[in-house]
Amino acid sequence: MAQTKEWKDMTWQEKREARFDRWLNPPNVKFVNNEAEELYKKRVTRFIKAIKLEEPDRVPVMLPLGNYPATWGGSSFHELMYNYKKGNEIWKKFMAAFGDMDTFSGPAFIPSGRIAEAFPSKQQKLPGLGLPVTARMNEFVEGEYMKDDEYDLYMRDPTDYNLRVMMPRTSDFFAPFKNLPPMRGMLGSSMFINMLANPEIAGIVNKLQSKVDEQNKYMAAQVEIRDYIRAHGYPPLGGFGMMAGAPFDHFADALRGTTGIVRDMFRQPKKLQEAMEWYLNLSIESTIKNFPMTDSPVCIMPLHKGDDVFMSDKAFAEFYWPTYRRMLLAMINEGLVPMPFAEGKYTRRLKQITDTPPSGVIWWFDQTDMKEAKRVLGGISCIVGNVPTSVMITGNDQQVTENCKKLIQDCAPGGGYILAGGASCDNGKIENFKAMMNAAKEFGVYKK
Amino acid sequence: MSGDFVNLLADLKEEEVLKLTQQRLDSKEDPLKILEDARKGMEIVGKRFAGGEYFLPELVFSGELLAQVTNIVKPHLTGAGVQQKKIGKVVIATVAGDIHDIGLNIVDFMLDVNGFEVTNLGVDVPIEKIVKAVKETGAPVLGLSGFLTPAFDAMKETVEALEKAGLRKNLKIMIGGGQMDDEVRKYAKADAFGKDAMAAVTLTKQWYGVK
Numbered sequence: 307m308a309q310t311k312e313w314k315d316m317t318w319q320e321k322r323e324a325r326f327d328r329w330l331n332p333p334n335v336k337f338v339n340n341e342a343e344e345l346y347k348k349r350v351t352r353f354i355k356a357i358k359l360e361e362p363d364r365v366p367v368m369l370p371l372g373n374y375p376a377t378w379g380g381s382s383f384h385e386l387m388y389n390y391k392k393g394n395e396i397w398k399k400f401m402a403a404f405g406d407m408d409t410f411s412g413p414a415f416i417p418s419g420r421i422a423e424a425f426p427s428k429q430q431k432l433p434g435l436g437l438p439v440t441a442r443m444n445e446f447v448e449g450e451y452m453k454d455d456e457y458d459l460y461m462r463d464p465t466d467y468n469l470r471v472m473m474p475r476t477s478d479f480f481a482p483f484k485n486l487p488p489m490r491g492m493l494g495s496s497m498f499i500n501m502l503a504n505p506e507i508a509g510i511v512n513k514l515q516s517k518v519d520e521q522n523k524y525m526a527a528q529v530e531i532r533d534y535i536r537a538h539g540y541p542p543l544g545g546f547g548m549m550a551g552a553p554f555d556h557f558a559d560a561l562r563g564t565t566g567i568v569r570d571m572f573r574q575p576k577k578l579q580e581a582m583e584w585y586l587n588l589s590i591e592s593t594i595k596n597f598p599m600t601d602s603p604v605c606i607m608p609l610h611k612g613d614d615v616f617m618s619d620k621a622f623a624e625f626y627w628p629t630y631r632r633m634l635l636a637m638i639n640e641g642l643v644p645m646p647f648a649e650g651k652y653t654r655r656l657k658q659i660t661d662t663p664p665s666g667v668i669w670w671f672d673q674t675d676m677k678e679a680k681r682v683l684g685g686i687s688c689i690v691g692n693v694p695t696s697v698m699i700t701g702n703d704q705q706v707t708e709n710c711k712k713l714i715q716d717c718a719p720g721g722g723y724i725l726a727g728g729a730s731c732d733n734g735k736i737e738n739f740k741a742m743m744n745a746a747k748e749f750g751v752y753k754k
Numbered sequence: 755m756s757g758d759f760v761n762l763l764a765d766l767k768e769e770e771v772l773k774l775t776q777q778r779l780d781s782k783e784d785p786l787k788i789l790e791d792a793r794k795g796m797e798i799v800g801k802r803f804a805g806g807e808y809f810l811p812e813l814v815f816s817g818e819l820l821a822q823v824t825n826i827v828k829p830h831l832t833g834a835g836v837q838q839k840k841i842g843k844v845v846i847a848t849v850a851g852d853i854h855d856i857g858l859n860i861v862d863f864m865l866d867v868n869g870f871e872v873t874n875l876g877v878d879v880p881i882e883k884i885v886k887a888v889k890e891t892g893a894p895v896l897g898l899s900g901f902l903t904p905a906f907d908a909m910k911e912t913v914e915a916l917e918k919a920g921l922r923k924n925l926k927i928m929i930g931g932g933q934m935d936d937e938v939r940k941y942a943k944a945d946a947f948g949k950d951a952m953a954a955v956t957l958t959k960q961w962y963g964v965k
Binding site (some may be wrong): 364431432435438441442447565566567568569570572573615616617618621650694695696697699700701728729730731732733 | 766768791807808810811814815818850851852853856900902903905906933934935937938940942950
């Protein structure tokens with residue numbers, strides 16, 4: 307599509323069309339053959355129509371595969387942390403064995419084991435590193451890493467705060483960073499050299515340097531599997547990995563923890579509001595505005611502490627939604643397609659999230675009542691979900707089919723629906739994933 | 755004074771509650787009476803939570819208030835306090851491989867304010883430790899919590915281990931949390947799935963035969 311207007315003069319719909327066009331015609335993908343290219347375009351078109359609340363040829367599917375291919379291929383999260391090549395081989399075999407899928411991607415959230423080992427963090431546990439070797443996923447360790455009186459310190463200079471306060475606190479390896487001078491004056495070479503004259507700091511830098519080759523290997527493996535998958539006609543849905551979610555979660559998840567944030571809601575609500583406002587503006591100015599063209603404009607954003615169980619409607623309206631909504635609007639204005647992944651239940655929330663532009667947001671629901679979601683958000687947002695993981699993992703293919711059929715009946719009419727899982731499945735049976743794919747083909751075809 | 759205190763605590767008025775605690779101690783009131791009132795206040799919090807008026811933030815903050823009141827009162831306690839009579843014992847734990855504690859602690863709180871003696875084993879609890887606790891406490895009710903999908907198998911294995919140890923027959927097992935539902939309950943061969951902390955209370959009361 308020829309761009310005749312300047313980016314800044316375009317409407318959000320025009321910007322989004324330009325991004326959709328890039329998704330449909332990826333300049334960096336060399337398709338293995340014409341068939342793969344045709345399939346790729348057909349699949350992307352299916353998603354685009356669903357996003358725009360139109361009827362595609364059939365209901366698109368996002369299989370809740372997660373790292374299931376690892377289990378399928380007889381490997382494990384732990385093994386793939388160390389053997390990147392093996393992971394890629396398994397994913398390629400799985401892709402060939404499974405056949406038709408609307409979207410597919412490489413290993414998810416499996417970090418490099420050698421790097422994780424070298425730089426241990428208190429914030430995450432991994433198989434073999436804090437969790438049993440047989441564990442099938444990573445786990446985050448919540449804590450009150452930022453103290454209740456540090457909001458101002460954080461807001462004054464988040465980079466400085468992260469380097470000199472947060473990193474030493476969350477990793478013993480980086481503990482010496484607390485003795486660094488403030489970073490804002492780092493101009494010219496002498497201050498850097500002075501810093502490196504400190505043997506503790508030099509030790510950290512040397513160790514980081516020693517893992518660069520490993521990091522390059524890890525990254526190369528990720529690029530290799532990504533390119534391979536796309537070249538074979540499977541498009542990505544989320545275009546640029548995960549992006550930070552709601553401002554409330556930014557403070558609640560990684561900085562203050564559950565009890566910390568709760569205390570702030572009662573003891574210093576104004577400070578918390580000020581900090582969220584600050585974070586929102588920083589995100590808009592430094593990240594969202596003029597966001598580069600990416601492989602897909604869809605941005606998956608996991609949400610945590612705004613769900614039905616965590617807070618009241620009143621608290622959601624006061625603490626959670628206003629800043630998050632404005633973040634969504636800023637993304638939409640940039641032609642991006644935010645896709646909040648509402649973990650837990652959002653049934654009571656539905657009535658509170660209707661004030662975004664039609665087709666601007668895709669809502670992916672975990673345990674929300676989907677019939678109700680369709681009723682409330684139909685004509686406003688494309689909805690995604692939510693075959694229960696319990697059924698995917700412990701049930702049989704017939705149960706999966708029944709679940710999908712019901713979801714399609716409830717959510718598909720009129721378009722604006724993507725069939726998906728509630729959360730990802732790390733194990734289970736291949737027949738269940740096949741049943742899910744087949745259900746969309748059997749029950750999800752739109753009659754023209 | 756006593757009624758105000760109960761309501762102020764239930765309404766989560768931190769400053770007033772702490773001030774009043776100090777005033778009551780200064781006027782030589784029986785410290786046990788203050789703790790008893792604190793318990794009453796927490797009972798109201800539990801009721802409001804069950805009724806959908808309070809949510810997790812209110813519950814967590816009420817716990818903070820209770821801890822502060824207890825800390826102020828404790829040095830003034832002389833001799834052993836009168837233990838409140840409990841209905842019965844319950845063991846709860848987040849299963850092996852899972853480190854999530856928010857839901858677990860809410861269940862602990864709700865069972866406690868509803869009169870049960872709770873043994874909370876914490877998170878990532880090895881199967882053997884759960885078996886041992888059930889055996890040692892003789893609790894007829896066990897609550898297993900889990901957030902992630904790997905908990906499906908951990909729950910199943912825990913129930914199997916209890917069977918093997920010959921403890922399953924007289925034990926009622928409920929599961930809950932994150933990705934748990936009735937399908938997982940069947941898979942793990944537990945007795946019941948509870949969708950929230952109130953369900954844990956209802957189930958436990960039902961199994962104990964209390965209203």
